[in-house]
Amino acid sequence: MNDLDIAAYNFPQWHPDPRNDQWHGRGWTEWDLVKTAVPRYPGHRQPVEPSWGHFDESDPEWSAREIDLAADSGLTAFIYDYYWYEDGAFLEQALDKGFLKASNRHRLKFALMWANHNWHNWHPIRLSDKPWQDNILVDGAITADAFVRFTEKVINEYFSQPNYLRLDDLLYFSIYDLATFINGFKGLNGAATALDRFRQTAQNSGFGDIHLNGIVGRFGSSGTIRDTVKKLGIDSVTSYNWLDHYSMDGDSFPQGSYDKAMAANIAAWPHVTEEYGVPYIANVTTGWDSSPRC
Secondary structure, eight states, rough: OOOOOOOEEEEEOSSOOHHHHHHOOTTTTHHHHHOOOOSTTOOOOSSSSOOOOOOTTSSSSHHHHHHHHHHHTTOOOOEEEEETTTEEEHHHHIIIIIIGTTTTGSSSSSEEOOOOOOEOOOOOOOOOOOOOOOEEEOOOOOOOHHHHHHHHHHIIIITTTTTTTEEEEEEEEEEEEEEEHHHHHHHHHHHHHHHHHHHHHHTTTTTTOEEEEEEETTTTTTHHHHHHHHHHHHOOOEESSSGOOOOOTTTTTTTTTHHHHHHHHHHHHHHHHHHHHOEEEOOOOOOOGGGGGG
């Protein structure tokens, strides 16, 4: 039996959400950008028309189709980009109403990657909108109380699911932006204490211990990377996409080289474990074109 898990990140902005209603108008989803995308250079594959049309991923019947396609293609899990800010969740209905209500959900495991980065007004963003870093709609840093509310929800509603992804029987949980997390707790000690409580609460619930994963390149400057990893109890690191190890050298947005990105990432893989001191879970980016957002 093949015990290798092959997971795909699932970015859930393809269903209506109250925050997007407020920011962009009622019923807005990122499909609105896909529909209006245009080619930016000769041979650019835009617009891309989805084979299934512009569907609502929070509908369990559509989610069931996604699950079947993924499972039939050899995937074993979805890792949902899960947004939780000081005032609560964002874009969670793809998981809560779609995946978890699908009749065939048992065919795939699932896990959470807490996408705790600042949410910018990038949908779309224009060249004249610089500096883009300042165009923030929601701050990713949260307080200790908000983190407790968040992790209790994670434990009670997600860790409790029979198909939650485990590595060596540990519950897989990933944090996208550890620097923002650490800053929210005013330093490494506070962040470490919060994570220790998270682990202890998960164990006390009877669901077991946590495998804590971090995204490379987003650990901040709290001492050395190895010190941060050890203090926080990080068990592994991974990448979100190939831009984590590729700087667009010699290329200019919106046109880049997939071959260069692949070569740069494969070359980096052997060195990441040495740098961070924990296992590296390799990432393969199957396509990345953010030009519809611009």
